[in-house]
Amino acid sequence: xxxxxxxxxxxxxxxxxxxxxxxxxxxxxxxxxxxxxxxxxxxxxxxxxxxxxxxxxxxxxxxxxxxxxxxxxxxxxxxxxxxxxxxxxxxxxxxxxxxxxxxxxxxxxxxxxxxxxxxxxxxxxxxxxxxxxxxxxxxxxxxxxxxxxxxxxxxxxxxxxxxxxxxxxxxxxxxxxxxxxxxxxxxxxxxxxxxxxxxxxxxxxxxxxxxxxxxxxxxxxxxxxxxxxxxxxxxxxxxxxxxxxxxxxxxxxxxxxxxxxxxxxxxxxxxxxxxxxxxxxxxxxxxxxxxxxxxxxxxxxxxxxxxxxxxxxxxxxxxxxxxxxxxxxxxxxxxxxxxxxxxxxxxxxx
Amino acid sequence: xxxxxxxxxxxxxxxxxxxxxxxxxxxxxxxxxxxxxxxxxxxxxxxxxxxxxxxxxxxxxxxxxxxxxxxxxxxxxxxxxxxxxxxxxxxxxxxxxxxxxxxxxxxxxxxxxxxxxxxxxxxxxxxxxxxxxxxxxxxxxxxxxxxxxxxxxxxxxxxxxxxxxxxxxxxxxxxxxxxxxxxxxxxxxxxxxxxxxxxxxxxxxxxxxxxxxxxxxxxxxxxxxxxxxxxxxxxxxxxxxxxxxxxxxxxxxxxxxxxxxxxxxxxxxx
Numbered sequence: 001x002x003x004x005x006x007x008x009x010x011x012x013x014x015x016x017x018x019x020x021x022x023x024x025x026x027x028x029x030x031x032x033x034x035x036x037x038x039x040x041x042x043x044x045x046x047x048x049x050x051x052x053x054x055x056x057x058x059x060x061x062x063x064x065x066x067x068x069x070x071x072x073x074x075x076x077x078x079x080x081x082x083x084x085x086x087x088x089x090x091x092x093x094x095x096x097x098x099x100x101x102x103x104x105x106x107x108x109x110x111x112x113x114x115x116x117x118x119x120x121x122x123x124x125x126x127x128x129x130x131x132x133x134x135x136x137x138x139x140x141x142x143x144x145x146x147x148x149x150x151x152x153x154x155x156x157x158x159x160x161x162x163x164x165x166x167x168x169x170x171x172x173x174x175x176x177x178x179x180x181x182x183x184x185x186x187x188x189x190x191x192x193x194x195x196x197x198x199x200x201x202x203x204x205x206x207x208x209x210x211x212x213x214x215x216x217x218x219x220x221x222x223x224x225x226x227x228x229x230x231x232x233x234x235x236x237x238x239x240x241x242x243x244x245x246x247x248x249x250x251x252x253x254x255x256x257x258x259x260x261x262x263x264x265x266x267x268x269x270x271x272x273x274x275x276x277x278x279x280x281x282x283x284x285x286x287x288x289x290x291x292x293x294x295x296x297x298x299x300x301x302x303x304x305x306x307x308x309x310x311x312x313x314x315x316x317x318x319x320x321x322x323x324x325x326x327x328x329x330x331x332x333x334x335x336x337x338x339x340x341x342x343x344x345x346x347x348x349x350x
Numbered sequence: 351x352x353x354x355x356x357x358x359x360x361x362x363x364x365x366x367x368x369x370x371x372x373x374x375x376x377x378x379x380x381x382x383x384x385x386x387x388x389x390x391x392x393x394x395x396x397x398x399x400x401x402x403x404x405x406x407x408x409x410x411x412x413x414x415x416x417x418x419x420x421x422x423x424x425x426x427x428x429x430x431x432x433x434x435x436x437x438x439x440x441x442x443x444x445x446x447x448x449x450x451x452x453x454x455x456x457x458x459x460x461x462x463x464x465x466x467x468x469x470x471x472x473x474x475x476x477x478x479x480x481x482x483x484x485x486x487x488x489x490x491x492x493x494x495x496x497x498x499x500x501x502x503x504x505x506x507x508x509x510x511x512x513x514x515x516x517x518x519x520x521x522x523x524x525x526x527x528x529x530x531x532x533x534x535x536x537x538x539x540x541x542x543x544x545x546x547x548x549x550x551x552x553x554x555x556x557x558x559x560x561x562x563x564x565x566x567x568x569x570x571x572x573x574x575x576x577x578x579x580x581x582x583x584x585x586x587x588x589x590x591x592x593x594x595x596x597x598x599x600x601x602x603x604x605x606x607x608x609x610x611x612x613x614x615x616x617x618x619x620x
Contacts, residue, residue, distance in 0.1 A: 006474035006483045007467075013448040013487040014465070102440065157367075233456050239405050239436035244509070245429025245457035290444035290489055 020291035024284070028300035032084070035307045039080040040072055042315055047072055079205040082269060083310050083324070084303040085213045087276055089266035091302020092224065094277030095284065095295055096259035099231060100252060101161035104339065107278040108143075108263035111168025114272040115175035116146025117264060118198055121271075122179050125194045126186040133208070135197065136268035143264035146171060151256065158238070158249060200271030200325030202310050209269045216265040220258055227254050228295060235293075273325045275332020276305050282339060305331070355431055355512045355545065356381055357402060357420075361411035364394070364401040364569075371397040372569040374411070379513075379562075384539045385547045386556040389566035390590050395549045396437060396517050398566065402547070403434040403515050415513075429457035433511035435519055439502055441490040447501050448486040451476055454508030476507035479534060495522040503531060507538075514538065515547045520555070528552070532559045557581055557604045565589045581605040593618070 040052045047055070047068055055072035058064055094107040108114055120142020124130040130138065150171055154163040179198070183191055233246035241248050263277060283305075284297035309327040316322070357379040364372035372394045379385055379402075387395045400406040402413045404420045412419040420428060433454075441450060454476065455469045477483040480500040485493065490501055499522055506514060516535070520528040536559060538544040550556045556563060557577040564574045565581075567589045573580045586594045586607055595618060599606040610618045 003471060003474050003478060006478045006486075007470050009483055009486045010448050010452075010470045010474045010477065013446060014452075014470070016487065017446070017449070102442075229459075232453055235440070235442045236450075236453060237436070237438070237440040239400070239434070240439040242405050242425065243403060243429065243434035243436060244453065245426035247425060285444070290446055290449075 017291040020288060021294075021297070024287045024291075024294075024297050025300065028287075028297060028304060032300060032304050032307065035304060035311065036080055036084070039083070039307060039311055040076045042311065043071070043076065045071055074207075078207045078210050079202050079310070080307060082205045082210045082213065083202055083307040085210060085217060086266040086270045086273070087280075087303035087306025088299040089213065089217060089262040089302070090273065090276040090306070091280030091284075091298045091300075092295065093259045093263035093266070094279075094302070095281030095293075095298040096224070096255055096262070097277075098281045099235065099293065100255055100259070101164055102235070103161055103165055104278075104282050106161065106165050106168070107281070108259065109272065109274055109277050110172065111165055112150060112171035112175060113143050113147050113168070113260060113263050114267055114274075114277075115172040115179075116149075117143040117267040118272050119175040119178045119182075120145075121197050122182050122194045125197065126182050126190045129190075131193065136209075136212075139271075140264045140268040143267055144260060146175070147256065147260040147264075151253075159252065196323065197271050198325075199323040200273030200328075201323035202270055203321060203323065205270075213265055213269045216261065220261055220265075223254070224258050224295070227251055227258065228293075231255070231293065271325065273306065274329040275335070276302050276309075276328050279305060279332055279335045282335075354381065356416055357413065357432070357513055357545070357547075359398070359402060359411065359413045362398075362401055362408050362413060363410035364397050364406055364408055366406075370409075370569070372401060375569065375571060376411075377564065377571060377574070379545060379547055381545050382539065382543050383545065383561035384536060384559060385545075385562040385564060386560035387547065387549045387564045387566060388551075388553060388556050388589070389572075393566045393589075394569040395566050397569075399434075399515055399517050399547065399549050400436070403432065404428060405434065405436065426457050429509070429511070431511055432513040432515065433506045433509040435502055435506040435514075435516040437517040437521075441498070441501075443491065444489050445491075446487050447482060447490055447493070447504075448473060448477070450490050450501055451482075451504045451508050454505040454510075457509065472508045472510055473504075476504040479507055479537075480504040481530070496524060496527045499523055500527070500531070503534070511544075513545045513547075517549050518551060519548060520550065520552070528555060535559070553581075553586070553607045554599070557606065558599060558602050577604050581607065 037049065041047055041049060051068055052072055054063055055069045058069055097106045097108055098104050117139040121135050121139040124135045124138035150164060150168050151159065154167045230246045230251040233241040233244040234248060234251060238248050280298045280302040283301045284294035288294045288297060305328065309331060310324040313322040313324045313327045359375055359377045362372060362375045375398065387398065389395045397406065401408055407421055412421065414420060415423065415428060415432060451473050455472060477486055480503055482500055482504055485497065490498060499519065503519055520531050523531065532555060535546050535548065539546050560577050563577045563580050565572045565585055572589055573585050581596060583594055583596050586592060593610040595608045595610060597606045597608060
């Protein structure tokens with residue numbers, strides 16, 4: 001068999017890539033676990049790791065300490081879980097759009113989908129006087145409607161990436177104007193409530209939010225798993241993908257719906273936390289260095305960014321709790337600058 | 351693998367939006383042969399290839415694969431019989447050579463049938479055939495234009511289809527690599543019995559390598575057949591609007607087209 005050497009080379013490349021993917025995955029998981037432990041441990045009332053573990057296991061062991069259990073199980077645990085779930089959802093939404101549209105700028109917080117959710121939420125708060133869960137539902141509807149509008153406006157015998165990005169950026173600007181207009185008609189306390197929502201925050205994290213988001217992820221992840229293989233073909237351009245036997249329009253529409261749903265559910269739960277969707281994919285891709293598409297890794301990066309940002313937001317300044325969106329915004333802006341500078345030097349982005 | 355599969359166009363009309371490019375074209379691709387499509391820019395040769403490969407839906411008529419309209423067949427079934435290398439495929443950032451070539455295995459895999467040793471073998475064979483095995487773990491975006499082109503050809507080879515359609519696969523290549531690519535395609539036809547259709551710019555290479563040449567002008571076939579029978583000064587004048595002299599290629603005895611041009615008309619007439 002004259003091909004033995006070449007076959008060995010090919011499987012060697014695949015093995016190296018697999019090991020790299022696994023190493024990145026394990027590294028991110030460990031980092032996330034550390035951040036998770038810190039999130040349960042830190043606060044005005046620090047709970048030592050041993051007590052955290054006892055509290056977590058108390059429903060099983062029955063070893064109850066009401067005060068500590070309340071802080072760990074009712075306050076910190078829902079908040080940390082919500083950060084992890086929403087971060088993963090933002091990360092996945094970002095990397096799906098970025099891969100599909102072949103553009104690192106094409107994340108849902110830049111092409112108008114987050115703005116659609118925001119405009120709808122602000123409308124619900126100011127005009128309809130809603131609050132709580134109904135605002136989340138309004139935001140969900142706003143994100144989905146905006147995505148449909150962008151898709152239809154970008155449609156011209158199929159959808160091209162740059163039209164989606166350009167129309168999305170236009171939509172983002174228009175929806176920003178809608179939000180500004182709604183503010184001019186609002187009372188001060190409504191503006192305060194709307195602004196708090198717009199920045200995005202885990203301060204109001206309720207166990208219910210985490211459960212809704214977890215159910216959404218449980219439905220969306222198998223759909224993503226079913227569609228993601230076709231991305232292998234889609235990434236190579238529409239003609240090549242068709243040549244390889246992929247159903248291009250159907251797959252793209254399906255993936256966009258899944259990505260919009262990820263972004264919409266996450267936004268409904270924690271508000272339009274900026275830049276998490278935008279940074280997760282490029283960070284995961286840098287870590288992988290060509291060894292894979294990095295969807296699982298991007299989800300973990302999203303969770304990590306969200307959780308660490310929330311820790312910083314809670315504990316960086318004494319006696320002040322910042323909304324998590326302030327921290328991700330600052331971090332994301334720095335990352336965007338770095339991405340632009342780095343890509344300017346090497347001539348390629350991510 | 352033997353070339354049993356038959357590709358033909360019957361009354362094919364192709365175009366974009368309101369612009370008609372290919373008009374009422376009928377063509378049977380000879381199985382187990384190397385067919386080369388030639389013609390001036392914008393004559394519709396790439397459009398024809400896209401129509402044959404179901405990348406472009408016909409406005410009338412149809413392309414048939416084994417007697418079935420290729421457009422209505424399940425696209426994955428087509429992809430196991432017919433491979434296409436379009437003109438400008440896109441390489442994802444930082445993807446490795448072996449990885450990109452492996453994408454050619456897409457139609458052979460499914461949710462329940464993931465990567466196997468056969469896939470490794472197909473990729474290895476494609477890399478060996480295109481002389482790219484040594485660069486298997488290099489990122490595609492660090493390669494030269496010629497190497498990149500060979501990676502794409504390797505991807506199409508890894509698909510292991512009986513029919514292979516390539517749109518100007520020698521663009522961006524130096525003459526030595528052009529010849530290598532055409533030699534490789536000839537191997538596929540002679541040794542493996544594959545059917546290959548190529549759109550080419552270089553008339554002399556087309557005449558040298560084609561078993562069957564198709565000359566197109568304004569969306570129609572002007573002449574087709576063996577290069578020796580087809581490539582006359584009259585046909586070249588008709589297809590390219592250019593005066594030429596046809597010699598015999600001293601290496602292959604195929605027609606060799608020598609353009610005359612404005613500045614040498616007097617000597618050509620003398």
